[in-house]
Amino acid sequence: MTTTAIRGGLVITAAEETRADVLVEDGKVAALAAPGSAFAQRWQADRTLDATGKYVIPGGVDAHTHLDFPFGGTASSDDFETGTRAAAWGGTTTLVDFAVQSRGQALREGLDRWHAKADGKCAIDYAFHMILSDVNEASLKEMDLLVGEGVTSFKLFMAYPGVFYSDDGQILRAMQRAAGNGGLIMMHAENGIAIDVLVEQALAAGRTDPRHHGEVRKALLEAEATHRAIALAQVAGSPLYVVHVSAEEAVAELARARHKDLPVFGETCPQYLFLSTDNLAEPDFEGAKYVCSTPLRPREHQAALWRGLRTDDLQVVSTDHCPFCFSGQKELGRGDFSKIPNGLPGVENRMDLLHQAVVDGHISRRRWIEIACAAPARMFGLAPHKGTIVPGGDADLVIYDPHAEQTLSAATHHMNVDYSAYEGKRVTGRVETVLSRGEVVIDRRKFTGRAGHGRYVPRTTCQYLT
Ligand code: URP
Ligand code: ZN
Numbered sequence: 001m002t003t004t005a006i007r008g009g010l011v012i013t014a015a016e017e018t019r020a021d022v023l024v025e026d027g028k029v030a031a032l033a034a035p036g037s038a039f040a041q042r043w044q045a046d047r048t049l050d051a052t053g054k055y056v057i058p059g060g061v062d063a064h065t066h067l068d069f070p071f072g073g074t075a076s077s078d079d080f081e082t083g084t085r086a087a088a089w090g091g092t093t094t095l096v097d098f099a100v101q102s103r104g105q106a107l108r109e110g111l112d113r114w115h116a117k118a119d120g121k122c123a124i125d126y127a128f129h130m131i132l133s134d135v136n137e138a139s140l141k142e143m144d145l146l147v148g149e150g151v152t153s154f155k156l157f158m159a160y161p162g163v164f165y166s167d168d169g170q171i172l173r174a175m176q177r178a179a180g181n182g183g184l185i186m187m188h189a190e191n192g193i194a195i196d197v198l199v200e201q202a203l204a205a206g207r208t209d210p211r212h213h214g215e216v217r218k219a220l221l222e223a224e225a226t227h228r229a230i231a232l233a234q235v236a237g238s239p240l241y242v243v244h245v246s247a248e249e250a251v252a253e254l255a256r257a258r259h260k261d262l263p264v265f266g267e268t269c270p271q272y273l274f275l276s277t278d279n280l281a282e283p284d285f286e287g288a289k290y291v292c293s294t295p296l297r298p299r300e301h302q303a304a305l306w307r308g309l310r311t312d313d314l315q316v317v318s319t320d321h322c323p324f325c326f327s328g329q330k331e332l333g334r335g336d337f338s339k340i341p342n343g344l345p346g347v348e349n350r351m352d353l354l355h356q357a358v359v360d361g362h363i364s365r366r367r368w369i370e371i372a373c374a375a376p377a378r379m380f381g382l383a384p385h386k387g388t389i390v391p392g393g394d395a396d397l398v399i400y401d402p403h404a405e406q407t408l409s410a411a412t413h414h415m416n417v418d419y420s421a422y423e424g425k426r427v428t429g430r431v432e433t434v435l436s437r438g439e440v441v442i443d444r445r446k447f448t449g450r451a452g453h454g455r456y457v458p459r460t461t462c463q464y465l466t
């Protein structure tokens with residue numbers, strides 16, 4: 001296999017920033033050495049990549065995507081081929097997607113279906129969480145088997161009654177099981193039963209526009225569900241990871257739990273950090289482009305999310321990439337916001353938007369790498385192979401140009417969706433070259449990867465608990 005030397009860059013991990021050359025052999029990082037050192041000069045590499053003036057960072061780990069996901073009467077518009085290719089363009093080299101247990105089905109059936117969707121299609125490495133939508137004796141037992149084969153995290157929903165919803169008893173049982181088998185419960189924390197009442201009342205009163213999606217899914221109902229999930233996890237003795245946190249009040253619940261030393265973790269997403277209810281209120285049904293759950297919040301919530309990321313009350317930024325085209329998909333909800341498929345595109349934008357957060361002074365460079373690479377890798381049992389740059393680790397590497405200017409747009413992105421949630425946004429910083437296990441998959445802004453290069457990665461249990 002080709003040996004590659006990446007020379008002259010600033011290597012940034014969650015732990016440190018050093019000027020170093022990086023040697024890649026057999027798909028792994030073989031060595032790091034001071035540029036110009038006798039050791040680095042002795043390297044006989046087949047290929048040299050010049051990273052002078054650039055950063056060398058670990059490939060991003062996006063721990064929350066929905067590719068080829070049937071939802072809201074349609075299916076997300078990126079499949080495993082287009083979605084993983086777009087991820088590579090954006091400097092993400094591993095994603096963890098959600099396999100779905102349908103009601104009345106075994107976990108195994110859902111997992112097999114997701115393996116079949118992904119097999120031979122992926123440009124980057126991938127793993128699976130499992131969505132539990134039918135918690136019963138059989139599926140509880142199956143959780144143990146899945147943990148044993150590398151599917152170590154399970155998403156439950158307090159929202160979407162009649163679809164994915166679990167009641168408190170089912171949630172408690174799944175948490176008790178996870179407490180015994182080492183699994184991590186991921187929670188969609190919104191009080192879906194109360195929200196459905198408010199949806200019904202809003203529609204009956206003629207409040208049908210996309211902005212009402214945000215108004216009925218109240219911050220208090222996210223905070224209440226977060227509080228309840230934490231209490232249930234405490235009773236069960238299990239860890240808890242709350243997904244797509246958007247409300248200031250929900251961050252406060254996580255902070256309170258963490259200050260009591262409970263094993264409670266939180267994730268937010270770029271859309272909550274950069275977008276707001278102003279987008280949901282865009283006229284001519286354009287607000288539908290921003291319908292997701294939890295919903296976008298008034299922009300005053302953003303300060304609490306940034307603070308949570310700095311104080312480690314929130315540990316991870318994932319995309320919740322769940323794209324639906326405006327034309328033909330989001331449009332399903334014209335005249336009834338509750339029929340707009342929930343989800344936003346973003347798998348290609350996460351690393352850049354978070355670099356912009358560095359430029360804007362919200363987070364440090366190392367925290368950028370921590371929340372986007374190292375922490376999701378540790379949280380979901382992928383470290384040390386993923387999420388850092390260390391001898392013996394996978395050579396999932398990005399040469400990142402921190403000075404390049406770009407404008408985010410559907411005209412130039414690679415996601416299979418007809419709009420960008422960040423259309424026209426100027427950002428500083430851009431992915432230049434990407435290696436996935438030593439293979440160059442993006443070469444100075446040209447895609448050189450292939451469908452089928454990406455491998456399924458079985459995971460160990462959460463590494464914050466061991
Ligand atoms: O709106 C969203 N978040 N769609 C994807 C499904 C989920 O709840 O994560
Ligand atoms: Zn969710």
Ligand code: ZN
Pocket residue numbers: 064065066320322
């Ligand atoms: Zn999601």
